[in-house]
Amino acid sequence: MMKFEIYILQKKSQDPKMYQEAMGEYLKRLGAYAKVSVVYKKNAKQVEKILKEPGEHYHILPGRDSMTSPGLAQLINESSVQGISKFHFYIGDLGSEEAKPFHVSSFTQSGSLAGTIILEQIYRAYRILNHQPYHK
Template sequence: MKIIILTVGKIKEKFYTEAVNEYLKRLSRYCKAEVVQVADEKTVENCSETEADMVKEKEGNRILAKIPDDAYVITLEINGKQLDSLELADKINRLGINGKSHIVFVIGGSLGLHKKVSDRSDYKLSFSKMTFPHQLMRVILLEQIYRSYRIINNQPYHK
């Protein structure tokens, strides 16, 4: 299985980078996992709805350009379906059983995802109704994917 975490913007804090790298290392025994970053757009404070949509569209075009045609796309969206860890593990496992060998998880920019990206999504996933820093969300997502593989392989970790 190949898993890509497709994100907008770069990580600025070293401790987030270290955590991301740690989970990528742990995941390497179960799948090929990588983080792919696309550039974020500069956004002015209190931008209009039109300006915000333009920013999301530019970021969205960059995201869509990085998604392989055969990939199963899971977008992280506040209004997506919330799963517990066992359900996420089951989702990942079933995708593999059903012949999906490439999953792309998409984390949008600070303004969210453009409609075109959401429309490309095969599954909309929400971790919470709360908003998390996008850099922290990478760590949370990678940890949950790692947890999923531990569950799938009946290995201790999940409690």
């Protein structure tokens, strides 16, 4: 089973309740497809060791070349075929270029909003991979 770890570099107390609830809903839905966790760290220093762990490492940044839902589904599928079983996503000021840039929007977003978006996109990717409709 694929594992996703999303690191938000901010205090959890800074998250508006609506984002915490949305992330909780997507974490629940994703349980059928993958093991997913959201971890809050105060700063980049706290993820330095994690950047050295096996798996794919992506830094979520604003940018014009945003990943599409089918593109993410394809990335997950190809990674799985290659034996990659873990994705790390970093949101916030990483201060390192060890993680590949990953764009979900050209807009700058808060950590909690970006976390909600990436969870939703992972969920959407699994719905695509399993030939299931996204909307009920």
